[in-house]
């Protein structure tokens with residue numbers, strides 16, 4: 001059996017980092033971990049090829065080669081997924097689709113032969129058996145959230161490492177919280193499931209054996225969802241990293257209550273974590289309560305962010321405007337918070353009702369849903385009727401984005417954030433993201449010579465050299481990522497689309 005695994009193209013969003021990747025000479029941020037895992041679940045005798053359309057096109061000869069096409073997608077890839085399915089069906093191929101978009105139960109799924117709802121570990125073995133007996137079914141629905149010890153080491157052999165800026169792995173699925181707008185608990189459940197330390201380290205060892213060094217994104221939606229297990233993992237992870245000369249630096253996502261746990265922060269830092277993405281959402285307590293995000297109301301959010309930064313982790317943050325409880329000055333309050341928190345990479349989105357979330361169900365009951373979300377958190381399109389005047393909300397959002405990604409504002413936050421890192425934190429390694437000289441010269445050429453805001457860049461570079469010299473590589477990485485976010489923001493057109 002010849003299997004073609006296809007990851008459709010992502011649009012240009014925050015997480016694509018498309019405008020930053022060219023500095024580094026990379027084509028995409030991360031390889032498609034879900035498909036690498038699916039590949040590892042297939043029988044050894046099956047031939048497989050991976051086409052990640054974010055690094056290369058899907059050609060007719062690739063489709064012709066295959067007996068079956070397995071394609072995946074997140075909500076934001078839904079149109080690209082539909083096109084892939086249509087093309088492969090036009091070639092007369094059997095097509096199966098799965099992944100988060102399919103799992104959240106859209107009524108308008110592409111016309112594939114087989115649809116996988118839920119996690120593949122519990123459905124793929126049955127499909128393989130049915131396929132071999134000629135009895136494959138149109139729908140395979142996982143009836144449980146499988147334990148992660150069923151998850152194999154991803155098939156890293158399929159990855160073109162030269163094309164990616166970072167490599168993704170996963171430690172846990174699920175989150176114990178219940179934020180109203182979030183689809184993670186709907187897809188993966190509220191009881192976090194984790195891999196054992198030995199299992200995760202086996203994955204890292206497999207990755208190390210490929211020769212990859214540098215950035216590894218642990219893609220969990222909440223890495224500390226099961227703190228007890230994470231406490232067991234971190235010392236083993238740190239020991240493995242030390243034994244191998246710290247080959248990887250980790251980035252992950254976590255809930256803000258990480259700040260309550262000194263031992264956990266220290267353990268993450270020692271294991272090689274350098275950045276964490278926090279779902280902060282809003283400084284307005286009534287909006288947090290409305291969103292059932294009570295874990296963010298237990299302590300000062302500014303103090304929590306500062307504490308994590310002072311203990312050696314750079315903080316990226318997710319923010320939302322458009323809650324029913326948002327006051328009229330929400331935009332100014334968000335700007336003020338983002339400034340004071342010294343979070344350079346602040347990803348602000350308009351509230352969207354994702355399919356099958358609590359928010360989606362509430363708005364449906366209230367008759368306020370307009371259309372299915374695009375899943376693009378940089379989009380200015382509203383998919384429900386907000387309490388605030390929609391025109392005011394969209395204009396306030398666009399103005400907020402233009403403010404926080406104005407070069408002077410952004411560079412100031414970047415310097416402030418680097419100053420908060422402890423002096424004894426080891427300097428960034430000379431491997432991985434944006435550390436090469438070629439990347440440095442590309443950044444200087446683009447931001448220091450071609451960019452109309454080049455004076456701000458030179459001021460920033462001077463500050464980075466004299467105020468935070470040990471963090472110079474980080475400063476250049478932030479400049480490149482800030483450029484990506486600024487370029488996205490400048491792309492907002494008059495209709496409010498990006």
Ligand code: SF4
Nearest residue numbers: 175177178179182221
């Ligand atoms: S903490 Fe994050 S992952 Fe967990 S439910 Fe809330 S938004 Fe979702």
